Amino acid sequence: MPVDTTVLQRWYAAEARDLPWRRDGVTGWQILMSEVMLQQTPVARVAPIWEEWVRRWPVPSAMAAAGRADILRAWGKLGYPRRALRLHECAGVLAADHGDRVPEDVAVLLSLPGVGAYTARAVACFAYGQRVPVVDTNVRRVVARAVHGRAEPGNPSTTRDLADVEALLPRTRARAATFSAALMELGATVCTARTPDCGRCPLSNCAWVDAGRPAHDGPAKRVQKFAGTDRQVRGKLMAVLRESDTPVERQALDLVWLSDPGQRDRALHSLLVDGLVEQTDDGRFALAGEGNG
DNA sequence: CAACCGTGGAC
């Protein structure tokens, strides 16, 4: 028994954070919204926006009826705004083809825009109680330590990671769902990336601790640069457009990135290609879908 | 598979 399910379950019941999307009565659509928002964005920043979205767009058809610009403004500074666009597109598919509900089948979920290996199974598990492995960065780290005795997980491989966790998954649906939630919670609050708090860990048989907490041996993982990248420029351009209720002149956008006009133009072009920004007939720029909805 | 897709908080 590599991971003591009973101990983990008890720990989760006692220690889990009271996150709004974990409360009773939360719908599949609301779970899906939370999962998309939580892709690479911390819980603390997601929570207030999620509460607002639940009120504003309680069902997929409500969101589908909104314009992209409204969605992008409501997304605010959560980052990676293409996620908001995909969720909007997803809402349209759900409203048109799935009876305004989030499907339960993993394969169907995987076909939806912005829904990948993690999100599909997170919805299947947390919204519908299915027994499927749910593998995010927290789970990968906890399993790497507790089971494999390594400080850090290897490079992500969906097939291998899913099989890895499938092998640990409890038999019954209910226990499997709690197991996955607990593994994620443990990785998020105790078995963290930087400074794991082993003194607070409920697991008594962690392979990494047993091995004396050896340091990561392999090559250090490359951390993404941000300063000076197109990503930073895109962020600055989007910030200007989010905050303006009228289309913006080209010169106003030029001001956000003076050091490299070529890079600025490339960033703006990519935003147009991505469908985040549109150009008006008179040559100004605005969030895509301004005036729609 | 590796690179790219924002943003802000903790160190």
Next chain:
DNA sequence: TGTCCAAGGTT
């Protein structure tokens, strides 16, 4: 504006 990291997905 240094580094690392955060419930990933798409190409």
